Amino acid sequence: MQRRTLDFWVGLFVTAGIAALMFLSLKVGNLSTYGVADSYVIKGNFDNIGGLKVRAPVKSSGVVVGRVADIQFSTQSYDAIVTMNIDSRYKFPKDTFASILTAGLLGEQYIGLAAGGDEVMLKEGDTIMKTNSAMVLEEMIGRFLFDKASEDDGF
Amino acid sequence: MFKQLASSISNIGSRAIDGIWRLGHAARFFLLVLLKSGTSFQRFGLVIRELYYVGVLSLIIIVVSGLFVGMVLGLQGYETLQKYGSESAVGTLVALSLVRELGPVVSALLFASRAGSAITAEIGLMKATEQLSAMGMMAVDPVSRVVAPRFWAGVISMPFLAAIFSVMGVFGGYLVTVMFIGVDVGSFWSQMQSNVDFRIDIINGFIKSCFFGVAVTAIAVFEGYDSPPTAEGVSGATTRTVVTSSLAILGLDFILTAFMFRGI
Amino acid sequence: MTSDTLVEISDLNFSYDARPILKGINMTMKRGQLIAIMGGSGSGKTTLLKLIGGEVIPSAGYVKFSDQVVHELDRDGLFEIRRKMGMLFQFGALFTDLSVFDNVAFQMREHTDLPESMIRDLVLMKLNAVGLRGAHHLMPAELSGGMARRVALARSIALDPMLMMFDEPFTGLDPISLSVIGSLIRRLTDTLGMTSIIVTHDVQESLSIVDYVYFVADGVIAAHGTPSEVRESVAPFVHQFVHGEVDGPVPFHYPAQSYPQDLNLEKTLV
Numbered sequence: 139m140q141r142r143t144l145d146f147w148v149g150l151f152v153t154a155g156i157a158a159l160m161f162l163s164l165k166v167g168n169l170s171t172y173g174v175a176d177s178y179v180i181k182g183n184f185d186n187i188g189g190l191k192v193r194a195p196v197k198s199s200g201v202v203v204g205r206v207a208d209i210q211f212s213t214q215s216y217d218a219i220v221t222m223n224i225d226s227r228y229k230f231p232k233d234t235f236a237s238i239l240t241a242g243l244l245g246e247q248y249i250g251l252a253a254g255g256d257e258v259m260l261k262e263g264d265t266i267m268k269t270n271s272a273m274v275l276e277e278m279i280g281r282f283l284f285d286k287a288s289e290d291d292g293f
Numbered sequence: 294m295f296k297q298l299a300s301s302i303s304n305i306g307s308r309a310i311d312g313i314w315r316l317g318h319a320a321r322f323f324l325l326v327l328l329k330s331g332t333s334f335q336r337f338g339l340v341i342r343e344l345y346y347v348g349v350l351s352l353i354i355i356v357v358s359g360l361f362v363g364m365v366l367g368l369q370g371y372e373t374l375q376k377y378g379s380e381s382a383v384g385t386l387v388a389l390s391l392v393r394e395l396g397p398v399v400s401a402l403l404f405a406s407r408a409g410s411a412i413t414a415e416i417g418l419m420k421a422t423e424q425l426s427a428m429g430m431m432a433v434d435p436v437s438r439v440v441a442p443r444f445w446a447g448v449i450s451m452p453f454l455a456a457i458f459s460v461m462g463v464f465g466g467y468l469v470t471v472m473f474i475g476v477d478v479g480s481f482w483s484q485m486q487s488n489v490d491f492r493i494d495i496i497n498g499f500i501k502s503c504f505f506g507v508a509v510t511a512i513a514v515f516e517g518y519d520s521p522p523t524a525e526g527v528s529g530a531t532t533r534t535v536v537t538s539s540l541a542i543l544g545l546d547f548i549l550t551a552f553m554f555r556g557i
Numbered sequence: 558m559t560s561d562t563l564v565e566i567s568d569l570n571f572s573y574d575a576r577p578i579l580k581g582i583n584m585t586m587k588r589g590q591l592i593a594i595m596g597g598s599g600s601g602k603t604t605l606l607k608l609i610g611g612e613v614i615p616s617a618g619y620v621k622f623s624d625q626v627v628h629e630l631d632r633d634g635l636f637e638i639r640r641k642m643g644m645l646f647q648f649g650a651l652f653t654d655l656s657v658f659d660n661v662a663f664q665m666r667e668h669t670d671l672p673e674s675m676i677r678d679l680v681l682m683k684l685n686a687v688g689l690r691g692a693h694h695l696m697p698a699e700l701s702g703g704m705a706r707r708v709a710l711a712r713s714i715a716l717d718p719m720l721m722m723f724d725e726p727f728t729g730l731d732p733i734s735l736s737v738i739g740s741l742i743r744r745l746t747d748t749l750g751m752t753s754i755i756v757t758h759d760v761q762e763s764l765s766i767v768d769y770v771y772f773v774a775d776g777v778i779a780a781h782g783t784p785s786e787v788r789e790s791v792a793p794f795v796h797q798f799v800h801g802e803v804d805g806p807v808p809f810h811y812p813a814q815s816y817p818q819d820l821n822l823e824k825t826l827v
Contacts, residue, residue: 147345147349148344148349151348151450155456159456162392162495162498166388166392166459166489167490167491422653423650424652428652431664431667432667433667
């Protein structure tokens with residue numbers, strides 16, 4: 139094997155490998171959708187986060203605007219503090235409503251942001267005041283049965 | 294009866310001691326290879342030469358297998374997902390299974406049987422035909438001249454091969470589901486992109502393949518260098534390379550997966 | 558570097574596991590001498606070469622190469638003296654992935670900074686010395702056994718060693734290749750002024766070219782002398798070896814209990 143042809147093939151191989159890695163990062167993974175853009179941090183307190191996980195999407199009108207960065211339990215207020223990284227291209231008013239929603243019936247959980255009407259925008263480190271906890275199936279069924287029972291008593 | 298039992302127990306014991314002894318021997322050899330890797334980087338031509346034999350010649354099997362694995366994943370995934378009406382998630386299924394598991398693991402298994410066995414056989418034969426001794430007598434260290442370049446070539450090729458395997462697999466899945474079955478192109482890619490995470494899935498898959506590359510080539514060069522200098526010695530060592538490195542890949546995969554995805 | 562002696566072996570012992578291979582060997586090899594070490598198969602001749610090259614370490618005694626004790630050297634020191642040694646392995650041990658040219662050029666490229674044009678000239682000179690200048694582009698797989706050994710010879714003299722060691726250079730060669738190798742060894746020893754050691758059991762070919770002969774049997778030197786002394790020798794072992802007799806001090810039979818006993822004849826006779 140001539141030295142030059144050998145180098146050529148190896149060069150081609152390495153190029154193909156790097157191209158494959160680039161393809162995986164940009165086209166298959168979502169490197170292009172975050173990390174490149176700047177983001178700012180906001181927090182929200184939830185009574186119950188249900189099955190929300192770190193890295194779950196934060197959506198507004200169905201568009202991914204950020205990701206959940208961290209979930210902590212607070213022993214002061216006895217609720218969950220969820221930290222979110224929001225793409226700095228998207229600004230939200232101070233009275234934005236954050237709720238934990240489920241994609242489909244059994245899908246993953248995400249945070250939905252519904253913008254309010256305040257003039258002041260959320261800044262780095264701000265906390266969302268209005269939150270809505272995750273729906274927990276057992277609680278819903280329990281409440282439904284309880285309501286049904288009290289209706290029966292009334293009659 | 295009693296004697297038989299005693300002898301079989303002592304047999305197991307001596308095999309265990311033998312295994313531990315060999316493991317220690319292998320670990321020492323591995324360190325030696327790392328210590329003597331200087332030449333490989335000063336004269337990178339040596340590594341490039343081995344990259345051809347280890348990497349380029351493994352390309353065909355990796356490309357073809359990747360394509361087929363992806364096509365099968367697409368078919369099977371579609372069959373199952375359409376029962377739940379979520380056939381648009383087939384892109385996610387194909388990409389996640391490839392990037393996280395199948396890409397690194399299957400390409401490493403193929404690499405072990407294609408390149409690992411070749412490395413063992415080559416080094417073993419060089420030893421059997423006294424080429425390594427001859428090199429030593431010419432004041433050239435065979436570990437730094439023969440073993441280390443092959444080791445590094447394997448370590449460098451493995452992540453590339455795994456990435457190429459995954460890309461071919463995604464392409465195969467795309468062919469089957471989008472081109473033949475008719476899943477929507479847009480949802481195929483967008484579902485994939487919103488669910489495959491760069492850091493969690495792609496970087497971790499890449500790290501896995503690096504580990505596998507080190508494990509397979511380290512086993513291959515050790516078995517070759519340690520093989521008895523006879524025909525059956527070399528053939529036995531080649532078999533051991535494939536068996537041991539396949540087990541090592543699967544075991545390592547479990548450990549790495551447990552580490553990487555535990556908190557998620 | 559004043560002394561005339563290149564290799565000095567003193568009271569050398571070597572055992573493999575618990576089995577003694579060499580038991581108290583003493584030899585002196587002068588510069589420019591061509592020496593043969595002969596002995597039956599498995600008598601430890603090849604081990605002796607490995608001890609001189611520092612591949613294995615003696616259990617007692619020492620080998621001195623130009624006044625340095627070989628087994629006391631560190632790795633760098635060992636590699637330093639190995640550059641002054643050449644070794645021809647039994648079947649050549651050519652690097653099968655390199656061409657004939659690259660095989661001969663191997664040591665020059667590894668150990669010197671010579672420009673490629675000079676390496677080319679040197680390689681062709683070395684190949685010319687063994688008569689294979691025209692074969693420089695071939696791969697080792699394309700060579701016959703005798704040619705491969707000549708290439709290996711050219712490779713081992715690439716850096717003009719002070720000491721050449723030949724491990725069974727005559728094994729498996731046809732008579733023509735055999736005498737070609739034999740005369741090459743003699744000629745190169747004289748023209749390069751090196752010391753050569755041949756380990757062999759080919760009596761006739763080696764007696765016709767060497768200056769001095771050592772016989773090794775059971776790990777000790779059984780006899781030594783010049784070829785003419787050896788031919789005349791009446792020592793039973795030497796006589797048996799030189800004339801290739803079936804039975805003698807080296808018995809035909811491996812030690813065993815008596816033949817009738819082994820066949821259970823004695824019992825039936827009773």
